Amino acid sequence: MKVIIAGGGIGGLVAALSLHAAGIDCEVHEATPEVRPLGIGINLQPHSVRELIELGLGAQLAEIGVATQEFVYANRFGQMIWREPRGLAAGYHWPQYSIHRGRLQVMLWEAVTQRLGAERVQAGRRLIGFEQDALGVTARFLDGGQARGDVLVAADGIHSAVRQQFFPTEGLPKWNGALLWRAVSVAPPFLTGASMVQAGHRDRKFVCYPIGKTGDGRSIINWIAEQRFPTDVPWSREDWNRRGQVSDFLPLFQGWNFGWLDVPALIRGTEAVYEFPMVDRDPLPWWTQGRVTLMGDAAHPMYPIGSNGASQAILDARILARELATQPGWAAGLASYEAQRRPATAAVVQANRGDGPDRVMDVVHERAPEGFAKLEDVVQPGELEAIIMGYKRTAGMDPATLNSRGSWSVTRG
């Protein structure tokens, strides 16, 4: 069997590594002419880190990522609402990593090049369409080239060309009114030095976590400032590199110096800000047509809430490879992949529309918008934990289930 993968992002590259490990021939075609470490930080949750470690990438991950120690929710005054250990400290058998998305992509690209050979991963190959027949599928690229295989996997992101061919009337991604300004600043470490913090509420949030260290012991801190606007404010197509202006949003966070975290100082400390509208798409009624299927953001773009988009793409890749390797033929493999992953990811998309685990901040803000003397006066015992554990179960990252389930790795056939 030969699999053509369109898109060399996180999902497409992990799919290539997983298919190769399972003994299935595959090749990756990536639209951008050169893969460079663009983008800012993301968090990889233990369920996806497990998969990367099982692919033999544990040492590389540990080198480029920061093992997240704890997670903190706070209100807009910096009063802590929730504080929990993360990764190994939370009892998972695998760490959580805060990591530069571009460095992760380059690391995966290099692993694919090394393991599959440079000819199996090509840049500058934008998929523009495909045709399939009884014997195979032909992918067509903008450069005039073609690739033929038994299966075509569309890992080509939120503006997927294949999804557009499947659902031509779907239109643009849906915006929920929030704008995100993402950036990196160098600053002294805060809390444990490996903490992830989210402060505020649904309409105005600040998120930050370290993704590295400088030689003089300071942290390289990834942060996201977020503000919700009426949805009739015009917005532009999102990408990873639209520049924003600090002056557009710094005033919104002016009073947010918590003592343990100085938000305005972090914002002022950046050299470049990138702006995104918070968008997703509706869950689809199907992903697979004949020999062609969707995965990752092409299949289920979700709001960046709960830090799960890239992790879910990695889980897709692993299940896709396992099912193609173990089911009797590609058709059964694709059907089984979709049956497992489409409902699972639709649930995460929907949970994120309801603010996911961040709902704990909304609950406290609704009841105590000016802060609280004692948190117990505002929330019932167990109320916040129920929201957070419920999201972990939905996303497939509840520690007990993850630690006890068997491996998804397939031995080379």
Ligand SMILES: Cc1cc2nc3c(=O)[nH]c(=O)nc-3n(C[C@H](O)[C@H](O)[C@H](O)COP(=O)(O)OP(=O)(O)OC[C@H]3O[C@@H](n4cnc5c(N)ncnc54)[C@H](O)[C@@H]3O)c2cc1C
């Ligand atoms: C603000 C923000 C914060 C986020 N934070 C997190 C987080 O903390 N944790 C997390 O897990 N996720 C996070 N995400 C989401 C995460 O980045 C995505 O879910 C993830 O990158 C999806 O991987 P993918 O491979 O499916 O798509 P992408 O990473 O988008 O990769 C798609 C690839 O396909 C290529 N391509 C596009 N069109 C074509 C074509 N026609 N032919 C060939 N190639 C093509 C693109 O160049 C790209 O390389 C965040 C997203 C945003 C916007």
